[in-house]
Amino acid sequence: MKIAVFFVGALHDTGFNANALVGADAARDLPGAEVEIVSGTPFEPEAMTEALDAAAARSDAVIFIGGQGNKVTPVVAARYPDRAFAVVQGEVTGPNIASYDVLQEHSAFLAGCLAAETTKTGVVGHLSGHRVTPGLKGRAAYAAGIAHVDPSVQLVTGFCGTQDDSAVTEHWATAIAGQGADILFTMLNAARAGATRACRAAGIRQIGNVGDWTAVDPETYIGSAVARIDLGVLQAATDLTSGTRPLVVRHLGLSDHAVRLCMAPDVQPGIAAKLSDVAAEVSSGKLIVPTEYRGPEFTPTEQH
Structure with a gap:
């Protein structure tokens, strides 16, 4: 065939x-x-x-x-x-x-839990490219994970229109950091490099997706929503x-074993244990992950 x-x-x-x-x-x-x-x-x-x-x-x-x-x-x-x-x-x-x-919305939900557990500013970010169903579901799940841990945490979220243009994602990630976000969840492809540069420059942590980015750069990546x-x-x-x-x-x-959340070595053991329990609830179906988001969206004042 x-x-x-x-x-x-x-x-x-x-x-x-x-x-x-x-x-x-x-x-x-x-x-x-x-x-x-x-x-x-x-x-x-x-x-x-x-x-x-x-x-x-x-x-x-x-x-x-x-x-x-x-x-x-x-x-x-x-x-x-x-x-x-x-x-x-x-x-x-x-x-x-x-x-x-x-x-991948299941690992994105866990990423939201991690962001809410570890933010120090009470503001976290999300950045993706194209508005396709998997990306929209992932954003919704991430937002739900944040709310599951702490509904008071603010989410700054946007779709920049590209998965592969790093100049665009660097601009957007910098703008999201400027809103006070100290953790940014990125659902990107080649353009992840631009967002990573912005995170390093702003001194904020990133949560990656698809692969295990904590194994690549644990200083920048506090977690990664793996999706096989x-x-x-x-x-x-x-x-x-x-x-x-x-x-x-x-x-x-x-x-x-198609999805999981990886965490950097500096994530507190107590948080890792808590998220392991949440993962078990999601896996068993006891906790249903939402796949629709109806909250506000962010766009930089000056488009790149």
Whole structure:
């Protein structure tokens, strides 16, 4: 089976796409799988549709990486009823479409708990790029985690419109720090570097996502909301090659070891123990993580 794994934006982005690529490479070892990597498509509906159509025309199946695929994939899948499609971080299903969702909102909720437990100013931040469903869910979960620990903590949150432009994220992160935030949760890809520069310059801590950034820079990163997107990609490829077509969205969460919160060594043991208990409640379903946010949003006065 020829499987095209379809990426939007930079492939080696030290974030979401890079992690998904690990899963795509692992899929090459599946019996009968021939994997093609399709990357570099810009985050524009017409460009994504055109590139996805071309990938489907020369493949037996396509795995779309990212929530952007929720709108684009059904359009193309309808043109190719004899092909199989999967969306990782998706929420769409159909006769020839399956979706796989790594519940990064669960680790984002724990990130919110960590931010509320460790802030000294009582103000924390959040910065993401594109307004896709996984990012919106992650922001909502982070806000809920903050409120779960301390509703009095203020959240300064915004979507800057890019996952990969570090000049933009540096500007936004600096502006969020200027609002008094001493911890910033970033859901970014290549543009994380700009936010990290801003955090270092402002002397504030950051919480990363997807990978374990506390292992890379524990002085800057107080935590990281890990989300193993690669496991979602590998599960999608496994199902495609075996002929399995899930009729509902397949979720991978804490109990699947697909998400977790990593913390820097300087996080107090008492806080780590408390958050471990919260994680157990989320994993068991006793604590339901909200995925909608209706609070205020922040935009820098001067756009970069």
